[in-house]
Amino acid sequence: MSRKLFSIFLALCMVLSLSGCGMISLTSDEEEKISMYSASIIRKYNREEDQAIAFYGPKSQATYSAMNSSGAASTDAADDTSADSSGSSETTASVDSVDASVQPEESAVPEETKSISDIIGIEGLNFSLSDVSAVDNYTIEGLMDLSPKDGNRFMEFDFTCTNSTSNDIKVDFSALNITYTCTFGGTTMYSSDTLAPDSLSTFTGTIKAGSSQKLVLLFEFSSDVLSGDLNGYVIKAKSDSGAFNVSI
Numbered sequence: 001m002s003r004k005l006f007s008i009f010l011a012l013c014m015v016l017s018l019s020g021c022g023m024i025s026l027t028s029d030e031e032e033k034i035s036m037y038s039a040s041i042i043r044k045y046n047r048e049e050d051q052a053i054a055f056y057g058p059k060s061q062a063t064y065s066a067m068n069s070s071g072a073a074s075t076d077a078a079d080d081t082s083a084d085s086s087g088s089s090e091t092t093a094s095v096d097s098v099d100a101s102v103q104p105e106e107s108a109v110p111e112e113t114k115s116i117s118d119i120i121g122i123e124g125l126n127f128s129l130s131d132v133s134a135v136d137n138y139t140i141e142g143l144m145d146l147s148p149k150d151g152n153r154f155m156e157f158d159f160t161c162t163n164s165t166s167n168d169i170k171v172d173f174s175a176l177n178i179t180y181t182c183t184f185g186g187t188t189m190y191s192s193d194t195l196a197p198d199s200l201s202t203f204t205g206t207i208k209a210g211s212s213q214k215l216v217l218l219f220e221f222s223s224d225v226l227s228g229d230l231n232g233y234v235i236k237a238k239s240d241s242g243a244f245n246v247s248i
Helices: 003-021 028-045 057-069 075-085 116-120
Strands: 112-115 125-135 138-140 144-146 152-163 169-172 179-184 187-190 204-207 212-222 234-239 242-247
Touching: 112 116, 116 125, 116 234, 116 242, 152 179, 179 212, 187 212, 204 212
Parallel strands: 112 242
Antiparallel strands: 125 152, 138 144, 152 212, 169 204, 179 187, 179 234, 234 242
């Protein structure tokens, strides 16, 4: 949510909170108009759509939904429609009546488990995990050397990407906008390999027909975490199509 939208929303919350202190008493009609105005401001400035919206009671939630379904109707027109259709009185709500049951959709939907091949979704490319190891640095001879912070090591996942078709396939994995996390030893880390030319997150190039390309994911953990057995890790991938547990 932008700083401008947050400031507007904060100001509205301060006005509404006064009704719970006995300083201002809102009628049902006044509450409805405030909720309509709040909804119009949120819809205008919130680029994240329904994310980060807290509704002031069930009426404002219903009002916001109605405004989204009514297309380009103006706030004034919506006010008139709501006033005409509302024939019953309603007790003025306080700030405590915020509908806490409204949650982001992701929290209610279990994450699917998919293979890397399905998540990346490029026909003809198949991915397999070839090795998992703990390393002090990641080096491509004569090209680059990535080192973790002092006291840390990389958990390195080596993948093999195979082109099973008879044609060369050009790829740009950075355009897929996929981020990877690894949970291990009670800690979750984002991948640290975006600068590597063979990163699974950002690789750009051509995979020849019938050939394979080595790709890597690196996750930086404390050396203590990576001092023992490397089993028990969980890799997740998040893309524009959702968040998934990675089956390996």
